[in-house]
Amino acid sequence: MLNSFLDLTPSAAAFWRRRVYQFSTCAAAYNSQALRDNEAHSEDYETYQRRRKTEWKRRQGGQSFLDHLIINVRGGKGGNGCAAFHREKFLPFGPPSGGNGGRGGDVYILPTPELTTLTSVAKRVRGENGGNGQGTWQNGKNGAPLVIRVPLGTIVREIPRGDPRRTKDEWEAEAEALEGLEPAEKQAKMRDNRWVHYPRYSESNVERDAFKEAEQLLFKQERDRRYARRKREIEHPIYMDLDKEVEVEEDPNLPLGLPRKDALGHLVASGGQGGLGNPHFLSQDNRSPKFATRGHEGERITLSLELKLLADIGLVGIPNAGKSTLLRALTGGRAQTEVAGYAFTTLNPVIGVVRVAADGSFEGGLSEGMVHEETLIEEAQKQTKMEEGAFADALTRNQQAHSDAVTRGFGAGHRFDIIEHFRFTIADNPGLISKASENVGLGHSFLRSMERSLALVYVVDFSSPAPWDEIAILRDELEQYLPGMSNKARMVIANKADLLAADSDTASIEDAKVKLKRLEEYVEKKLTVEDEYGNQRSLDIVPISAKYSQNLKKVVGLMQEYVVEAREESKREREHQS
């Protein structure tokens, strides 16, 4: 029956096909348990989803990982003043009673540690408008302040005049709207934008001296405001490096029951002032003013937001080299980055923290014999463990800390906190392939987040036939992105060393040694880089196995050296400048 219906109209058929598809995908999501039981089906479904996700990401050109954004901010418009007269029994000519308009809402920017990307920041932000004034002296409501929440570490800059990305301010917008009109028409429109008249008095008002004077004054004030604004833009353009949280100081002596004050952050665009009601224009010469002013437009500015994603060390490698596995091994599995055996598993940079003790041991290396498997396998293992009830009598975090205190002598607290001596951050990145600069693969826009890293580390798959070719590709792509960027590289990590000489006979061990030698020779010959002072520097080579956490202590030691060196360098530079 459905088929005959589908044959009727092609668009209806498409609709139904879509519905049926949607239904089946929903059902698939709901029945994930059933799918897991049906191994083959689940495989297909997962692969299908991953493929869709990677393709979508590719079309985005790496843009969905937001670290740079331009936003238009507009303070709220002030409410209009009101032209009204008081009415009361036995009082035939009541006094003017129009209320003032409310102020437009201000717009603030607030750094918060709860966010990590700029994805949630709207591109156009409008403050709330003020309410209009009303009769019997009722003033309009003020617009509520609006807070733009950005992650800590965001740099906010005002885009200056002349930049094509800047949007027009309120005066320029008005001028544009009135372009091409006759002068008289223009004047009438501008008046309309600024004045409210008592009904049927709009024409006679403009003839009156009192109105003309008031209008002159209004234009003068507006010119002053405009001048002050331009001056501010030139002398103090907005530039904020938001890497500290804004704290609200509360008076401890405040009466109980007052609502808690939330931090507003930094003011970026103030709302427009409310218009004045007609009582404001009452004077000896003008006993019954029949006009009021409209609210001012809010400030309009264009801001560029840039997120400083600063990882000390960036991992660079082709897909499947094991970058994500390495990050998990270094952080003891705390960095939740996905690991799987297909290209482009990682779609966005992920940052992890490596914590090192004074003796060079690091948090990830504490539990020996840990195997970092692919995410899917690990999840399945965890699931079976849970179903078997293995976690039923697992220690709680406090009990764990206590038992650590007894067995290792760490003392109470988090397991590693007491002995932590040094920490640095490390970024796992999407895979880089040849022609990434032509937007092949995931492109290379994610390299932006590594421009300011202190050091880069190449990760290559040592079990592949020619790991040296991988390094050449990576270096070329880095240079394509930013000439000179490959000079930041300090180390080559030859991962998956466990796959070589796996059968541990002498011949295969010999082969592995020869291969390592060849890699070393290649790096020595081709990859010597030049540092800022023109010194030639060769890269360190470390064979490791990220999956089985082999030889990672050496990696961490070397990384720590690079970071210490670079931090001291930048400290010296800062002192030199000041």
Ligand SMILES: Nc1nc2c(ncn2[C@@H]2O[C@H](COP(=O)(O)OP(=O)(O)OP(=O)(O)O)[C@@H](O)[C@H]2O)c(=O)[nH]1
């Ligand atoms: N035998 C072995 N396999 C490893 C090792 N490191 C990673 N793998 C495997 O290599 C595959 C890819 O690992 P990932 O960590 O996802 O690789 P990646 O470089 O992050 O890949 P993309 O995110 O796609 O760029 C997975 O199947 C891992 O289990 C290792 O040291 N030894």
Ligand SMILES: [Mg+2]
């Ligand atoms: Mg990865």
